[in-house]
Structures are given as C-alpha cells and as structure tokens.
Amino acid sequence: MRIVRPFLALAALGVCAAPAVFTLSPTAWRVASLFFLAVVIASGLHVVLGLTRIVSLCHFALVGVGAYTAGYLSLHQYTPTVLSVFLGAVAGGTVAFAIAFLTRTLADHYLTLATLAANEILVNVFRSATNLTGGVNGMTGVPPLSLMGHELSQPAMYYPVVACAGLTITFFVRQLESWPLGHALRAMGDVGSQIASLGISESRLRMRGFLLGGVLAGLAGGLMAHIDGFVGPESFGVGYSVLYICFLVLLGVGRLRGVFVTASVTVLAAEALRALFAWQMVILSAAAIMAMIARRAPRPVPVLQKGQGA
Amino acid sequence: MSLAQPVLEIRDVVVEFGGLRALQLTELEVPPLAGVAALIMGPNGAGKSTLLNLVSGYVGAKNGATARLHCFRNDGIDLLRLPKASVVRAGLARTFQLPPVFESITIRESIVLAARACESVVRCISLRKRNERVRELADILIKRLELTEVADACRSDFPLSVLRRAELGRCVATQPRLLLLDEPSAGSDADDVGFLIGLLTCGLPKLVDSLHRRGAYRFPVLSIGVITHDLHLAHQLSGPMRNEPTVYFIHRGVCLVSGPLRRVLADQQVKDVYFGVRTTGP
Numbered sequence: 099m100r101i102v103r104p105f106l107a108l109a110a111l112g113v114c115a116a117p118a119v120f121t122l123s124p125t126a127w128r129v130a131s132l133f134f135l136a137v138v139i140a141s142g143l144h145v146v147l148g149l150t151r152i153v154s155l156c157h158f159a160l161v162g163v164g165a166y167t168a169g170y171l172s173l174h175q176y177t178p179t180v181l182s183v184f185l186g187a188v189a190g191g192t193v194a195f196a197i198a199f200l201t202r203t204l205a206d207h208y209l210t211l212a213t214l215a216a217n218e219i220l221v222n223v224f225r226s227a228t229n230l231t232g233g234v235n236g237m238t239g240v241p242p243l244s245l246m247g248h249e250l251s252q253p254a255m256y257y258p259v260v261a262c263a264g265l266t267i268t269f270f271v272r273q274l275e276s277w278p279l280g281h282a283l284r285a286m287g288d289v290g291s292q293i294a295s296l297g298i299s300e301s302r303l304r305m306r307g308f309l310l311g312g313v314l315a316g317l318a319g320g321l322m323a324h325i326d327g328f329v330g331p332e333s334f335g336v337g338y339s340v341l342y343i344c345f346l347v348l349l350g351v352g353r354l355r356g357v358f359v360t361a362s363v364t365v366l367a368a369e370a371l372r373a374l375f376a377w378q379m380v381i382l383s384a385a386a387i388m389a390m391i392a393r394r395a396p397r398p399v400p401v402l403q404k405g406q407g408a
Numbered sequence: 409m410s411l412a413q414p415v416l417e418i419r420d421v422v423v424e425f426g427g428l429r430a431l432q433l434t435e436l437e438v439p440p441l442a443g444v445a446a447l448i449m450g451p452n453g454a455g456k457s458t459l460l461n462l463v464s465g466y467v468g469a470k471n472g473a474t475a476r477l478h479c480f481r482n483d484g485i486d487l488l489r490l491p492k493a494s495v496v497r498a499g500l501a502r503t504f505q506l507p508p509v510f511e512s513i514t515i516r517e518s519i520v521l522a523a524r525a526c527e528s529v530v531r532c533i534s535l536r537k538r539n540e541r542v543r544e545l546a547d548i549l550i551k552r553l554e555l556t557e558v559a560d561a562c563r564s565d566f567p568l569s570v571l572r573r574a575e576l577g578r579c580v581a582t583q584p585r586l587l588l589l590d591e592p593s594a595g596s597d598a599d600d601v602g603f604l605i606g607l608l609t610c611g612l613p614k615l616v617d618s619l620h621r622r623g624a625y626r627f628p629v630l631s632i633g634v635i636t637h638d639l640h641l642a643h644q645l646s647g648p649m650r651n652e653p654t655v656y657f658i659h660r661g662v663c664l665v666s667g668p669l670r671r672v673l674a675d676q677q678v679k680d681v682y683f684g685v686r687t688t689g690p
Contacts, residue, residue, distance in 0.1 A: 281521055284512035292508040294465070294492035295501070296518070297525035297582045352512065 127253035129369050131325060134264030135318055136361035141271045142314030143342055148352040149280065150307040151287035155339050156197060156213040159220035160312045162334030164190040164319025166224060166231050169240040169329045179243045183320035190316015191309050193220070198308035202301035205291070217336045224331040236330030243324045256325055263321060267314060272354055274310070283307050287352075337379055344386035413478050415440045415586050415631045416463065416500075422470040423458055423661075431455040431462065431469075431661040438586060438633050439654055440478070442613040444645045445631040447669065450658035451681060456635045457505065459658070460590050464502045465492035479585040479627060497526050499585035499627065505594060507575040511564040515555055515574045519546040523581035526626075545624055549577040552615055553607075569600040580612065583626040587612075588633045593641045605644045608632055642669055657682075 122130075139161060146154045168186030171177040177185070201212040224231050231237055242251040243259060250256040274280040286293045286303050293300050323329045345363055350356030367385070371378045414437035423431040436459075438446040448456050461467045463475045469488055476484035479499040487495050496502075510518045523542040550559045553573045558566060566574070572592065579587055589608075593601045612630060619625035634653075636642060646653050646669045655672045657664045665675045672678055 278521065278524055281513045281517045285510055285518060285521060288510045288512050289508040291492070292504065295496060295504070295508065296522040296578055297493050297496035298521065299491065299493040 122254070124253045127257045129365060131253055131257045131260040132369075133361055133365045134260045135321055135325070136365050137264040137357060138267050138314055138318040138321070140342060140346065140357040140360045141267050142311040142318065143339075143346060144271060144352075144354065144357050145274070145283070145314065146307055146311035147343060147346060148356070149275070149283040149287055150304060152304065152307070153210045153343060154213045154308070154311065155210060155336050155343075156217035156220065157311065157315055157342065158334045158336070158338040159217040160190045160194050160315035161319040161322065162220060162224055162329070162331070163193045163312075164316030165323040165329045165334075166237065166319075167316070168320035169237045169323040170230060172241050172324065173237065173239060179241060179324050180245065183243075183317065183324065186320030186323070187313045187317035190319060191313035194308045194312020194315070195305055197312075198305040202304065214336060217334075217339065221331055221334055221336075224334065231329070231331070234331060236328055236332075237323075238328050240323045240327045240329060242327065243321075260321055260325065263317070267317070268354065268357070271357075275354075279306065284352075337383075341379070341382055341386065344383075344390070348386065348389050413440065414438055415445065415478055416633070417474070417476040417478070417484065418459075418463065419474045419476075421459075421462065421473040421475070423455075423462055423467060424470065429661055430458045431658075433459070433658075433661075433663055436656055436663060436666075437654070438631060440629065441631055441651045441653070442617070442629045443610075443632060443651050444608050444634060444653045445651070446633040447642050447645065447653050447655045448633065448635040448658060449637060449642060449655055449672070449682075451637060454658045455661040456637075456658055457590055458661070460502055460588050460635055463487050463495070464500060464588070465490060465495045477586060493525075496582050496584070499583075500588065501579035501582045501584035501586075502588045503572070503575050503579055503590055503592065505591045507568075507571040509564055509566075509571060510574075512562065514560050514562050515570075515577070516546055516550060516559040518574065519549055519577045519581045522578040523583075526582040541624060545581060545619070546577075548615070548619070549580055552611065553577050554603075568595050569597075572596070572600075572604075576607070580615075580630075584630065585627045586631050586633065588635065590635050591637070592634060593636065593638045601641060601644075605641070608634070609645060639673075 139157070142160075143154070143157050146152055146157070164186035167189035168179075168182040171182035171185055172179050197213065197216045201209055201216075204212050225234050227233075242249050243256050244250060245259070248255075250259060275284070282293070282298055282303055283306075285296070286298075286300060286307075291300050293303065322333075341364065342360060345360040346356050349359040349363070364382070367382055368378060371381055374381065416436075416438040418433060418436040421431060421433045421436075422429065448459060450456050458467060462469055465487065473488055475487045477487050477498060477500055478484040485498050487498065487500060490498060513521070520542055523545050524538070527538055527542055527545075550556055553576060555570065555573055555577065558570055576589075576592075592604055592608075596604065612632070616625055616630040617628070620628045634641070634645060642655070646655070652668050654666060655669045656666045657672050657675070657678050659677075659681045664677045664681070665672050673682075
C-alpha cells in the first residue's frame with residue numbers, strides 16, 4: 099500500500115480534474131500535458147541523480163535522441179507514432195548505455211565532465227546531421243500521436259496519453275525503488291565504489307542506472323516530438339539539464355516528490371515567463387541560485403525512516 | 409584442495425605509491441583453518457591495510473605478483489587479475505576500518521543485496537528459491553549478529569558497533585571462503601570486543617558449518633584473517649583451547665617474522681619495532 103500511495107493520490111487528482119475537460123482552454127490542457135512530460139524527464143533524472151547520485155549533464159541530449167529518432171521514423175519512414183515513441187525510448191537507452199560504457203572507469207567530477215562533453219557532442223550532431231535532423235532549422239512537420247487511427251492533434255486529446263505515460267512511469271520508478279535493483283542503485287549512491295564489497299560491480303550497476311534514465315529520457319523525447327510537431331537542437335542544451343538538476347537538488351533529490359515539484363516549477367515558470375522568452379533561462383537560473391542561497395545547505399543525503407520515501 | 413593447502417597464497421608482491429615502496433612480500437600464506445587462521449600485525453603505516461587492499465582489488469601490484477585463493481579447486485584463483493566485485497564473488501570478503509554507511513537502505517536490505525549478488529540462480533534451481541534462500545540467510549545473520557532491533561531502520565547515525573556488525577553481516581552474506589577484517593576492534597568498547605571475539609572464534613565457524621550442512625553456504629569452512637595492532641585482541645584470538653593462527657608481523661612493508669603469536673612477540677626485531685624498547689640479554 100505504501101508503494102502505490104503516491105500513484106493513487108495522483109490518479110485521484112486526475113479523476114477529480116476530469117470534469118474540467120470541457121471547461122479548460124487548449125492552453126491549460128497543453129500546460130497539463132507538458133507537466134506530465136516533465137514528470138517523465140525528471141523521473142529519468144531521478145533514477146540517475148536521485149538514486150545513484152551521479153550528476154549527469156547529458157540528460158536533455160538523451161531526450162533529444164528520443165525526439166529525433168521518433169520524429170524521423172514517423173516523418174520519413176511512416177512508422178506508426180506509438181511504435182516510433184517506443185523506438186525513441188530504445189534509442190535514448192542505447193545512447194545512454196554507450197555513454198555509461200565508455201565512461202565506466204571515471205568517477206566524480208571527471209564523470210560529470212564526460213557527460214557534459216557527451217551532451218555537447220550530441221547537440222552538435224543534431225545541428226550538423228542535416229539530412230537526418232534538419233540541422234539548425236530543426237525537424238518540422240512531425241505528425242501528431244495517433245491511436246487506433248485517431249489523430250490526437252488537440253491538447254485535450256493527447257493529454258490522457260501523456261498523463262497515463264507520466265503516471266505509469268511514476269508508478270514504475272516507485273516500484274523500482276523497492277526492487278533489488280533500486281536498492282543496489284541507492285546503495286551505490288551511498289557508498290560509491292565500496293559497493294564492490296557486496297559483490298556488486300559498480301560499473302555494471304551504473305550502466306543499468308544510465309540505461310533506465312536514458313530510456314525514460316528517450317520516451318519523453320518521443321512524446322515531445324509528436325506533441326510539438328517540431329524538434330529543434332536548441333531544446334536540448336545543457337542548460338535545461340542543469341536547471342532540472344538544480345531544482346531536483348533543491349526540492350528533494352532522492353525523493354519522488356522532488357520529481358513532481360521540479361516538473362511543476364519548471365513548466366509553470368516557463369509558461370509564466372513565456373512573454374519574456376529571451377530572459378526565461380536567466381530568470382529561472384537566478385531563481386535557482388537565490389533558492390540555494392536561501393536554503394544555505396541543501397541536504398543531498400536525506401535521512402529517511404522507512405515509509406517516508408515520497 | 410588438500411587440507412594442507414593454504415586458503416590464500418601470496419607470492420612476490422611489490423606495491424608502490426609514486427615511487428614509495430609500501431609493501432614488499434615474498435611469501436604469505438593463510439592456513440585453511442576454520443575460524444581465525446591468520447593475524448596480520450604491525451605498527452601504523454606498516455602496510456597491513458595495503459595488503460588487504462591489494463588482495464581485494466583496491467590497489468594494484470607490480471608485475472609478477474600472485475595472490476591465489478584456493479576455494480576447494482585444484483589450482484586456485486589469482487585474485488590480482490580480478491575486479492573488486494569478482495574477488496568477493498570468488499570467495500574473499502573484507503571489511504573496512506571505517507565501515508561504509510548505507511543511509512538510503514536498511515541493514516536488512518543491504519545484507520539481502522550482498523547475499524543475492526553472490527548466490528547463484530543455477531545453484532538454487534529457480535529465482536524464487538534463490539529469493540527465499542537469500543532472505544533466510546539474511547534473517548539468520550541478523551539474529552546471530554543481534555541486529556534485529558535496528559535491521560529495518562534506515563538511518564545514517566547508527567553507533568559504530570552496529571555499523572561494524574552490519575558490515576560483518578554483509579560480508580558473511582556473500583558466503584566467503586576467506587574473510588579479512590581490517591582493525592575490527594578499533595573504536596570499540598570492551599563489550600563489543602568481547603562479542604567480536606566470541607563471534608570470530610566460535611560463532612561464525614559454527615554458523616557456517618550449520619549453514620553448509622543445510623546447503624545454504626558455498627563452502628564447508630570459513631577461514632578468517634584479522635589485521636590488527638591490538639595486542640589484547642591478538643592474545644584473545646590465539647588463546648589456549650583455540651586454533652593457533654599464524655601471525656605475520658609487518659614493518660615498513662616487509663614481513664619481519666611469522667609464526668605463532670608467542671614466538672612472534674618474543675622476537676627481538678618485533679620488540680624493537682612494536683614496543684620501542686631494546687631488552688638486553690643476560
């Protein structure tokens with residue numbers, strides 16, 4: 099029961115919000131969809147940062163891998179959109195696994211710098227591989243999601259799909275935390291290389307954590323491509339990864355509630371600052387710095403009692 | 409493996425840190441006794457922990473070194489060629505001077521993790537059977553190590569004695585053939601040291617024997633090596649009515665003398681180094 103409580107709470111919230119279907123504007127539905135999309139992205143980051151305590155700066159580039167893969171397959175190969183989203187998740191996981199494999203001997207700052215370099219490489223590939231990605235102009239005309247022949251082109255139509263994805267991923271991540279793999283990831287976050295004293299290989303475990311985070315990032319990217327109908331390289335810069343990491347650390351790293359608060363803050367703030375587009379990142383980053391100063395010492399290692407997980 | 413064959417055989421080991429020679433051993437063997445089989449002694453900075461870090465994969469040695477673990481196989485496994493986690497799975501577990509603190513998972517979960525990592529699905533026939541066996545082993549260890557009250561708490565501020573017992577539980581859960589303890593009595597009070605001595609000399613060997621009879625432990629015998637500079641602990645572990653462990657006295661990375669504790673402590677070089685006095689003969 100403890101495991102499903104947050105899931106049930108969110109499902110209840112969704113049911114309560116259902117009567118509002120006919121009253122909310124398309125913008126409100128879109129913001130609600132973006133919130134659940136952000137939940138999927140932050141969940142992936144939660145697996146990598148919250149559980150294994152690895153600061154990965156290439157998370158949004160992995161979202162980009164998923165987005166470009168799904169977009170390309172739907173647009174040029176006429177793959178069914180649901181399948182292309184799935185393949186986007188596979189691509190995200192594959193690239194994340196490759197990064198983890200190549201950096202398996204690195205630790206601490208070196209690992210973080212390697213993920214930063216990986217992000218830059220991927221974003222430059224997005225910009226340069228014009229035939230595949232559309233280059234700096236991006237990929238336009240990605241078809242909307244379609245289920246059983248019905249195109250979900252309006253925000254109120256794709257909202258249930260994105261919300262279901264967000265809730266399912268949340269439930270999955272919550273379950274993962276109670277599985278042996280989740281315990282092992284948390285244990286590695288606690289003691290680092292000393293996890294080997296339990297007979298568990300740190301590098302293999304890290305690869306699994308990256309793989310999971312990459313799959314979730316790729317899934318979010320695939321959904322994003324079909325919701326927006328456009329995929330551009332500017333959406334996957336390292337700044338977004340840094341912003342999500344800042345808010346996750348500030349609002350509860352290692353706790354699932356931090357995922358929801360991070361998703362809420364980033365999406366709502368982005369919408370509120372839409373008019374000040376050029377200053378959006380500046381204001382959000384300044385807010386993150388101010389919050390850090392106000393909090394003085396964020397607790398990266400929360401002391402939990404059993405049952406206080408999320 | 410014949411009974412006479414040592415459980416751990418170290419040959420021609422040289423460890424250097426930036427040109428500083430930290431360890432130079434030509435031969436060191438841990439006899440295949442149940443319970444405490446070897447004591448590695450020496451003053452601070454002698455190279456005792458370096459030796460432990462070497463055989464458990466945390467530091468490397470110069471070419472030509474071997475550290476063979478004989479786990480009832482004919483030729484043994486060279487630990488220096490294995491990564492850290494594989495060393496544990498091969499049958500050598502170790503503790504640290506400062507026990508690692510698992511803050512995000514409970515003591516029970518950490519013991520189950522260690523047991524699961526080293527329990528083969530093939531040996532247990534099925535995944536379900538393995539899970540049952542792993543949980544059963546964790547329950548037995550928690551009870552034997554008197555951790556029942558704290559086993560399901562998720563905290564970072566356990567007393568050192570609890571952390572040490574939890575670490576010991578994780579090590580035994582990996583079902584090792586050889587368990588190496590790094591300064592197990594450091595920072596412990598008399599009660600904790602008494603508990604530890606009882607465990608090492610009697611509790612753990614008996615527990616391993618009973619577990620092996622039930623098919624819940626890989627090896628019939630658990631040998632224990634203790635690294636310490638605590639003379640009281642050394643005397644207690646090699647007292648009368650017990651196995652006589654082989655004592656290796658290391659100083660400045662070199663093994664000065666080895667043998668039974670009484671003989672080692674009677675050695676003039678050991679007296680000079682350890683007690684800082686030179687007793688004159690008659």
